[in-house]
Amino acid sequence: MAAPYDTQLEQLLLSAAAGDKNAEQQFNLAQEQNFLGSLQSLVNIFVADGANPMARQLGGLMIKNSFFAKSEEVAKINQKRWEQLDAAARDSIKNPLLQALRNPERVVSHTAAQAAAEIAAIELPYEEWPAFLPSLLENVRDPKYPDSVKAASLECLGYSCDRIATLDKVVDEKTTDGMLNVIIDGISANRPNQVRLAAAAALRNSLGFAEKNMEKPEECTAIMNAIMEATRSQDPQVRMMAYEAIVQVAVLYYGKLQEFMTNLYQLTTTTIQSDTEDNVVKSAIEFWTSLCEVEQDLIDEAQDLQARGLQPETTCMQYVAAATTHLVPILVTTLTKQEENADEDEFTVHMAGQLCLTNIAQTVEDVIVPVLVPFIQQNIQSPEWRLRDAAIMAFISELEGPSQATIGPYVQQSVPILLPLLNDENEIVRDSAAHCISRICLLHVQYIPGELFPAVMQALDAKIKEGSPKVASQAASAIFNLAQAFRSTEEQETNILSQYMQGLLTSLLSSADRPDGDESNLRVACMEAISELISVAAQDVRPMLSGALPEFLSRFEQTFNMSVLSPEEKNRRDQIQGLLSAVIQSLYRQLDKPTVAPHTDRAMYCLMQVLSNKSSNIQEECFSAISAIADVIEADFATYMDQLIPLLLAGLKNFSAYQVCIVAVGTVGDISRNIEGRIQPYCDSIMAVLIECLKDQSIHRSVKPPVLSCFGDIAMAIGGAFQPYLQLSMMMLMQAGSTKVENVDDDIIDYLNMLRESVLEAYVGIIQGLRDGNVLQEFGQYVGPVLHFLSDIAQDPHRDDYVLSKAVGLLGDIAMTMTPILPQLKTELNQPFAAEIVREAISSADQNTVETAQWASQILNQAINSS
Incomplete structure (x- = not known):
């Protein structure tokens, strides 16, 4: 017999469902005060057939949210609370959830799947819920349970797999095998569509931690065959979900694709050409888009490693290049499926095809040009507007990727054809023509024929005033891109835009003021173009x-x-x-x-x-x-x-x-550099907040490098008055400089370089500020740790050129300013690490780094050899 449920809590849940923030706060407070008690009250309502259905559903979701929180810190706290409960207490929550999974009411079993998955993700890695998998296996295989229960059980498995992967947990091989077996069973062709759909979704979610299974040829084949078979289902949702699983395989297990590529090519291309459901077609196209992204990453990685004399672990098999000749003509047909009244936020088959072609061009580069050009040339002036537009979009697809030498001549030929299309009778064609010219301005402005430049400017100015917000927005974006192309580091007396500036600014400002300025991002496009034109004036x-x-x-x-x-x-x-x-x-x-x-x-x-x-x-x-x-x-x-x-x-x-x-x-740094010592009255409060920022463990890591660099800006501004902040600042800088990481990936390397660059900038600024304030001797106690930091940089194979340049500059500053104060520094400066930094900087491809290194080398020699 089910435990009686709390009717007051039922009302509280209904109030929370109605948006009552006070009710939500009351629940959160109750959970903080009695975690187990609140979970038991919620589960009692959730399994009570007599309770309000809305309250039941929200109760189940609250159980789920007790473990899955928006705040990672809150989630960790609640997971810890759960782990500290004894087995009987936990069973009082888990057992009712397993029973709720067998409820024939879809909303109950589905919600139970979500809640049970959160607990499974915590417990399965520690082998602490032995009843979980057998119970779900029984639900899926026993004929006495309805399809809704089977689907909910498969959903629960999928959610569990996804959460385990997200939490970066490891499940023992036996449990993983059991979960995958249930899922593969559920996706088989003899299952009802409702069950197959849940199994396909579960399989997609489980691939993240099925690495060991994918390493075994027979299991990998079983998984792939199950997915590929599901793409032939009569149910479009099952087909779509199966293709989503295939996309996951491409992303996670690229190295396993070779055996299956022939089948995958046939399945996807047949689907793209003949499937009547747009969502399925888009999912099939996404396989190739994702494959392009994987291969681009592999190509970039191989080039980077080869430049360093290393070999990549995974070889790019160039599946996309091999398929280009036959795949591209198939994808081009999707470009003719324009939806005249499509919502701007809707991702259509037409857009999916164009995105995929763009990715193919970026992956195979010049290879795509001879494949696409015939279609473009045959259709860009077609009497059928769909073909004209498709030709323009195909041309846009290949603008980025192929070399300038290959695509440049076609760009040059395209401009006189595109200009009349800006006035096409069809708005979609006008929009695409403006978009194409915008991309040309961004990527290949040098190939706009000089004699046609005035015509291009006149046409874009006219389109900015166009009645269609979409076309006007594209024209404004073209002006933005064109202005970017004329950015220069040198002062210019005049440039080619000067004669058009007044007219363009007037047209753009007028369009920004239009009543329909909110449509198609028109106001933003116009104002951003104005800002960019002003920037290059x-x-x-x-x-x-x-x-x-x-x-x-x-x-x-x-x-x-x-x-x-x-x-x-x-x-x-x-x-x-x-x-x-x-x-x-x-x-x-x-x-x-x-x-x-x-x-x-x-x-x-x-x-x-x-x-x-x-x-x-x-x-x-x-x-x-x-x-x-x-x-x-x-x-x-x-x-x-x-x-x-x-x-x-x-x-x-x-x-x-x-x-x-x-x-x-x-902004603090910019103000410091400009008002210099007059920022001093405000430095106590500014430095206090900066230190607080560095101490905050929850703050986004990208904030810390600019904060550290700001210490140097403030020190240079206030000189000797920086002395009260020196000790704490140096402690923070030395702590940041000693940052080490175990898992080194590209993002971490970039962050560490940014962090070190900021620390180096701060040291340079502090030294300069203290020297200007005649208190440089205060820095003496920190020279040893700073030199140790420079030694670490000298030995770091992942440092970038910016760090190397800043490091050699700081070494020179220390040699120049500190050896007169600390003569014993000569010995420390005459160490291999210093010579190594200077030598590598002199060999840099960056001239500024070379010049800094040559200066530092001279200063070091003088310091070491001085009497």
Whole structure:
């Protein structure tokens, strides 16, 4: 007989389901105070046939969420609580869940599958739930249980496998074999579609920890045959799920594909050509898209390893290149399946095919061109709009991947054909033509014929004013890409865009103001194009830009009067303010101090007004604009510090929105460099927050490198006044410099290099600041650990050129500044690691690194040989 359930808890669950935050808080508090008791109360409601169905379902989900939380820390705490319960207590939860899996009500068994899977993921790695697998096996194989129970049991297995893999746990081989056997049994052709679908999903989820099984040829073959057989199911959902499992195999077990590629090619291509269900076709296409991504990674890895004299572990079998000649014509047919009224967020077969072709081009490069070009040439001027559009999209697909020498001539030939298509009678064709020109501007602007450049500019300007927001947005993106192509590190008196600047800015601003600016990202595309045009403006248009600054500030001021009664209105205002912040940043980067000074009070007022709004989500843009302002007005920026500092500290403390925190740290560095010693009155509070940031274990790791680098910026700004912060800063820097990791992958290597580069920058800044403040002797006690850090870098095979350059520069600084104070340093500097860093830096391909190394070598020799 089921235990009586708590009717008060039932009402609390119903209130929580209705969105009552107080009810949810009450439940969370009860769980914190009595973890086992709250779980038992929930399971009693969940298994009680007389309880409210909504309360039952939510009760089961609450059990699941007791182990799976959005916060990893909370999840670990709850898992620990569970592990500390005795076996009888745990059985009081597990046994009812196993019984609930046999409930004929689909909503009950499905929810039980989710909850039981979370517990299984914790216990199976420790072999602590012996009843779990036999119970589910019985459910799947015993005819007395309905299909809904069999499906729920297979779902439970799949969820368990997925969670075990996510938690990076290991299950013994016997348990793994048992789980896979049940799943393979469930996917067999004699099972009902409901059961096969659940088994296919479970198999997809289980592949992550089936590595040992995939290593055994007979088991690998059994798994692959089961999946491939399921792609022939009469049920489209089963077919789709089977292809999703095949995608997982391609990603996780590329090395096992060779034996099955002929069958997989036949299955996928037949499905792409003949299956009537779009979701199944998209899943079949995704196999090739994912295979491209895997092969691209393998090719890149092989090139990188070969450059270092190493051999890759996995060889790229070039399946995509082998299939290109026959596969591409099949995929091209999907480009003619345009949906005229498709939702912009809907991923269609047409889009899946185009994405796959793009990935093939990036994988096989020049090989795709002769395969695609005939279709493009035959159809780009076809009287049938679908074929015209398909030809344009096919051309877009091959723009990235093939070499410039191969694709360049075709780009050159395409421009005079594409320009008339911008005025095609069909909007989809106009949109694709504008998109194609946009991609050409991004990737191959040099192949736009010079005599046609004015026509291209005139056509894009006209399309920005087009009635269709989609076409206008593509034209604005083309202008953005074109402007990017004219970025230059050198000051330009004029450039080819100067004569078009006034007209383009006017057209873009007018389109950004359109009532339908929210559609097709039109407003964003126009404003981003404006920012980019301003960023690349030559000297001859700066008088025009100086006149634009007050206009954009007026627009910013007007945003504070916008209605924000709904979330949509707030988001629209935030978006406009963020875009205007970016424009103001671009203007300040281009204009000089005398020009911007009269307008800076207005600019700072707008930006600080936005930062004062705690609900604003554009703080990054505001801090970036403030950095640009500080860089232009330099020491005069100190005027704004009293008002700005509370907002800046709030940004630094925004640990949860780590991107905001990173930009705020950068703003501190920019301000420090510009107002120098006048930042000192604010340093106690700034340094306290930076230290707090470094101590916070939950903060995103990408925040720490800029924080460490900021120590150097502050030290250079305040000189000897940095002394009170020296000990704690050095402790943090030495701790960061000693960071070691066990699992070295590309992401970790990149992060460690970033971390070390920041530590090196901080050391250089601190040395310079203390030297300028005549207190450099305070650094003497830290020279030994810093040299040890440099020695570690010298021996690290994963360091990048940036770290090497910073390291050799710091070595030179120490030799130059510290040996007069600590003569005994001569011996420490005359060590193999120092010579090794200098030697490798002199051999660098980067000229700046070479010059720094040559300087450091000279300084070292002088220091070591001085009397």
